[in-house]
Amino acid sequence: MPGISRRGKKMPTSPIRRLVPFAEEATKKGVHVYYLNIGQPDIKTPEVALEAIHNYNQTIVEYSHSAGNESYRRKLAASYRKHGIDVDYTDLMITTGGSEAIMFAFFSCLSNGEEIIIPEPFYANYYGFAVSAGVKVKAITSSIKDDFSLPSIAEFEQLITPKTKGILICNPNNPTGYLYSAEEMEQLRQLVKKHDLYLFSDEVYREFCYDGEKHISAMHLQDINQNVVMVDSVSKRYSECGVRIGSLVTKNKAVIETAMKFAQARLSPPGFGQIAGEASLDTPQSYFDHVYNEYIARRNFLVEGLNKIPGVYSPMPKGAFYTMAKLPVDDTDKFCQWILSEFDYEGQTVMMAPGSGFYKTPGLGKNQVRIAYVLKIEDLTKALVVLEKALEAYPGRIL
Amino acid sequence: MPGISRRGKKMPTSPIRRLVPFAEEATKKGVHVYYLNIGQPDIKTPEVALEAIHNYNQTIVEYSHSAGNESYRRKLAASYRKHGIDVDYTDLMITTGGSEAIMFAFFSCLSNGEEIIIPEPFYANYYGFAVSAGVKVKAITSSIKDDFSLPSIAEFEQLITPKTKGILICNPNNPTGYLYSAEEMEQLRQLVKKHDLYLFSDEVYREFCYDGEKHISAMHLQDINQNVVMVDSVSKRYSECGVRIGSLVTKNKAVIETAMKFAQARLSPPGFGQIAGEASLDTPQSYFDHVYNEYIARRNFLVEGLNKIPGVYSPMPKGAFYTMAKLPVDDTDKFCQWILSEFDYEGQTVMMAPGSGFYKTPGLGKNQVRIAYVLKIEDLTKALVVLEKALEAYPGRIL
Numbered sequence: 001m002p003g004i005s006r007r008g009k010k011m012p013t014s015p016i017r018r019l020v021p022f023a024e025e026a027t028k029k030g031v032h033v034y035y036l037n038i039g040q041p042d043i044k045t046p047e048v049a050l051e052a053i054h055n056y057n058q059t060i061v062e063y064s065h066s067a068g069n070e071s072y073r074r075k076l077a078a079s080y081r082k083h084g085i086d087v088d089y090t091d092l093m094i095t096t097g098g099s100e101a102i103m104f105a106f107f108s109c110l111s112n113g114e115e116i117i118i119p120e121p122f123y124a125n126y127y128g129f130a131v132s133a134g135v136k137v138k139a140i141t142s143s144i145k146d147d148f149s150l151p152s153i154a155e156f157e158q159l160i161t162p163k164t165k166g167i168l169i170c171n172p173n174n175p176t177g178y179l180y181s182a183e184e185m186e187q188l189r190q191l192v193k194k195h196d197l198y199l200f201s202d203e204v205y206r207e208f209c210y211d212g213e214k215h216i217s218a219m220h221l222q223d224i225n226q227n228v229v230m231v232d233s234v235s236k237r238y239s240e241c242g243v244r245i246g247s248l249v250t251k252n253k254a255v256i257e258t259a260m261k262f263a264q265a266r267l268s269p270p271g272f273g274q275i276a277g278e279a280s281l282d283t284p285q286s287y288f289d290h291v292y293n294e295y296i297a298r299r300n301f302l303v304e305g306l307n308k309i310p311g312v313y314s315p316m317p318k319g320a321f322y323t324m325a326k327l328p329v330d331d332t333d334k335f336c337q338w339i340l341s342e343f344d345y346e347g348q349t350v351m352m353a354p355g356s357g358f359y360k361t362p363g364l365g366k367n368q369v370r371i372a373y374v375l376k377i378e379d380l381t382k383a384l385v386v387l388e389k390a391l392e393a394y395p396g397r398i399l
Numbered sequence: 400m401p402g403i404s405r406r407g408k409k410m411p412t413s414p415i416r417r418l419v420p421f422a423e424e425a426t427k428k429g430v431h432v433y434y435l436n437i438g439q440p441d442i443k444t445p446e447v448a449l450e451a452i453h454n455y456n457q458t459i460v461e462y463s464h465s466a467g468n469e470s471y472r473r474k475l476a477a478s479y480r481k482h483g484i485d486v487d488y489t490d491l492m493i494t495t496g497g498s499e500a501i502m503f504a505f506f507s508c509l510s511n512g513e514e515i516i517i518p519e520p521f522y523a524n525y526y527g528f529a530v531s532a533g534v535k536v537k538a539i540t541s542s543i544k545d546d547f548s549l550p551s552i553a554e555f556e557q558l559i560t561p562k563t564k565g566i567l568i569c570n571p572n573n574p575t576g577y578l579y580s581a582e583e584m585e586q587l588r589q590l591v592k593k594h595d596l597y598l599f600s601d602e603v604y605r606e607f608c609y610d611g612e613k614h615i616s617a618m619h620l621q622d623i624n625q626n627v628v629m630v631d632s633v634s635k636r637y638s639e640c641g642v643r644i645g646s647l648v649t650k651n652k653a654v655i656e657t658a659m660k661f662a663q664a665r666l667s668p669p670g671f672g673q674i675a676g677e678a679s680l681d682t683p684q685s686y687f688d689h690v691y692n693e694y695i696a697r698r699n700f701l702v703e704g705l706n707k708i709p710g711v712y713s714p715m716p717k718g719a720f721y722t723m724a725k726l727p728v729d730d731t732d733k734f735c736q737w738i739l740s741e742f743d744y745e746g747q748t749v750m751m752a753p754g755s756g757f758y759k760t761p762g763l764g765k766n767q768v769r770i771a772y773v774l775k776i777e778d779l780t781k782a783l784v785v786l787e788k789a790l791e792a793y794p795g796r797i798l
Contacts, residue, residue, distance in 0.1 A: 001595065001625040001626070001651070001653075002508065002564060002565070002595050002596060002597050002625075002626060003653075004507055004508060004653050004654060004657045005506065005507060005508055005509050005510040005513075005657075006510040006511070007506060007510065007511070008506065008507045008508070008657035008660070008661075009657075011506075011657065011660040011661060011664075012660070013660055013663075014663065017663060038462075040461055040462055041459075042459065043459070044458045044459055045458065045459055045460045049460075050455070050458070050460075053452060053455055053671060054453055054454075054455065055453075056449070056452055056453065059443045059444065059449070060440075060441065060442070060443055060444050060638055060639075061444045061448075061449075061638075061639040061640065061641040061642050061675065062439055062640055062641050063437075063439055063640045063641050064641055096495050096643070096665075096669070097665060097666065099664065099665040099666060100665070103665075107404065107406060107407065107410075107531055108403055108404060108407045109401065109403060109404055109407070110404050111404040111405040111406060112405070112406070112511055112533055114404075125663075125664040125665075125666075128660070128661070128663075128664030129664060132506055132661060132664070134511055134533060165401060166401070196400065196401050197401060198401050226400040226401075227400070227401060239459055239460075240459075240460040241460065241461055241462045241666070241667075242460040242461050242462050242463055242667060242669075242670030242671075243460050243669065243670055243671065244495070244666075244667065244668070244669045244670065252400070254400075254402075254403050255403060258403045258404075258407035258408075258410065261407070261410040261411070261412055261527070262407075262410060262527070262531060264412075264413060264416060264524075264527075265410075265498065265524040265527030265528060265531070266495075266496060266498040266499070266502075266524075267496065267498060267524075267640070267643075268640075268641060268643065269643070270495070270641075270642065270643045270669035270671070270672055271641030271642055271643065271672070272452060272641075272642065272669070272671030272672060272675070273669055273670075273671060273672075276460065276671070
């Protein structure tokens with residue numbers, strides 16, 4: 001029997017996946033599980049998107065252009081321009097989710113064995129994509145004490161080697177909800193320019209910025225437009241995660257042309273997803289207002305509720321719909337399993353994502369969990385009660 | 400400006416893509432182009448698939464399971480069992496087109512720097528996927544003189560090194576239309592077993608077998624089920640190329656589990672595509688009968704027509720909907736450009752895929768073109784006249 005590949009062995013299984021059987025077991029026992037572990041919102045997909053699907057009127061579902069339908073690319077570019085991102089439709093390509101955009105960016109920009117720096121905690125799948133592409137990830141730790149703000153530039157400088165080719169940020173951040181400030185973005189700009197690095201910027205949560213804070217895109221930064229590769233997705237913006245549509249955006253023509261070769265090899269992005277994505281660009285502002293109000297209410301409720309539980313601390317995130325909270329426990333991998341498999345409060349329990357899965361540095365995140373506020377306040381209310389009761393009962397509690 | 404990656408530089412641009420601007424230019428001049436270069440059939444998508452899309456009744460387009468919807472996987476496994484492929488739903492995963500299945504197979508089975516053997520001419524994108532995964536392709540030439548039958552096993556043996564990890568076949572074959580015989584499949588079986596290699600088998604054209612010939616799946620072969628990884632797709636079977644749905648099928652649990660880690664990183668396959676793909680499994684037999692009759696008529700018409708043109712030779716392919724034909728010209732890369740840019744017959748011309756794009760060995764395929772019989776006979780009739788007149792007029796004709 002031929003063996004599997006080195007990269008296959010190296011590829012991580014996410015600690016969330018490890019918990020899935022325990023959640024399934026709890027459900028089988030009749031325990032209701034509140035899923036706070038995932039970024040699957042309960043917000044409805046815009047009507048315009050669903051209507052476009054219902055009204056699909058072609059008789060042959062043909063390949064699209066490898067960069068995506070031109071009508072979609074043109075409208076998407078126009079929508080970016082409204083956000084001060086100066087691109088035309090030739091500066092972007094439609095991808096199969098933001099995931100594929102990251103893969104194409106890595107494939108196009110990074111050779112096997114080269115390095116990127118990512119502030120941790122980070123979206124766990126970045127590491128999987130890096131393993132797929134043979135790219136080495138160097139993590140630079142952001143601290144919950146500083147509410148996960150950007151680590152100092154001096155720390156970045158220490159990690160830069162001749163093999164360092166880029167920096168990857170997620171802004172607003174998954175898993176922390178942190179929104180980078182104008183000052184932090186300027187620091188990154190100078191760093192990237194000084195060392196001529198790529199700045200890969202995952203901006204799929206762009207619409208989710210709170211408290212009047214303004215989102216600063218990497219594409220807004222002056223004088224580094226050949227360095228910036230933006231990754232985007234319709235998944236969260238329109239609550240249509242399942243359509244698998246994203247985009248790769250850059251003013252760097254060599255990168256776009258190279259990414260196109262990878263795009264052509266896989267022929268085209270999903271056809272129906274493109275139809276939903278294009279139609280979603282006509283989503284009325286009232287939809288976003290509703291979603292915004294919903295999330296800000298949820299965030300305020302959740303974070304205030306968390307901070308009222310003895311021993312728990314959550315920063316007040318300015319973006320996305322996650323928070324990384326500190327729990328008074330020995331090990332959140334154990335606690336998140338225990339709460340599913342050995343605990344319930346009035347027939348209810350909670351699934352959360354253990355913090356360790358978002359750190360590359362071994363041992364970090366052991367007292368943190370990522371909580372996604374993708375459920376309505378009624379459910380969050382119950383989930384918070386479960387969490388408080390569980391922390392009281394958990395044998396591994398640390399005071 | 401940071402440079403692009405080594406793999407990005409190595410990634411090929413297909414010679415078909417190079418011709419696209421010439422075809423666009425011809426169209427602008429008012430010349431009608433018959434597109435015989437691509438595998439985009441003009442056959443309608445089954446009604447059941449389109450209806451399932453029109454009737455989509457969810458309000459949130461959610462992520463699916465990373466391996467695809469369980470209902471789809473169960474039905475798909477059942478459909479394979481009808482073809483004598485003994486699998487259950489845990490032996491397969493739904494992928495984003497056959498393309499992603501190949502990528503996951505390469506990622507899971509092949510380490511950077513390892514080798515696979517592929518009989519050439521081969522589907523050009525295999526090479527692109529190999530470059531993406533850092534895998535080296537060794538080509539073994541099949542000859543038009545033998546109608547592109549499997550090269551001798553002795554030739555395979557000569558290419559096997561300690562780094563050789565697998566053999567990749569496409570059966571029925573794109574670009575040649577060749578269908579491997581029972582004897583050839585047995586030879587491959589023995590070879591794979593002897594050297595403990597993976598046998599990657601792309602069977603997306605399974606339904607397209609003519610003249611009463613039976614398709615033998617790699618999954619049918621005795622005693623090597625840990626070695627076989629089958630790749631499949633709905634694109635051609637149901638003429639729904641744009642939905643981007645395929646599958647990876649293997650009895651090797653280590654491979655499925657490893658591929659799942661790559662699948663989880665990209666979250667899920669396209670949601671609407673899965674709905675179309677699952678519904679397509681209920682396509683009535685009358686649809687396939689119609690398609691079969693259509694393709695066999697087209698094939699017979701095209702191949703007979705080609706062989707009547709002086710200096711042209713085409714084998715009679717037993718499967719898929721392509722033929723690799725020999726033309727009496729100096730260089731089909733030049734000819735295929737010339738016929739688009741400098742020739743028309745009564746306002747019409749033809750786009751074909753130059754043979755060189757399907758060979759890894761430099762210099763091969765220069766007198767071959769791949770012709771896809773994806774157009775109706777009326778159009779094929781006109782296209783053949785254009786081709787004959789063009790060959791008479793082409794300055795680089797070789798007698």
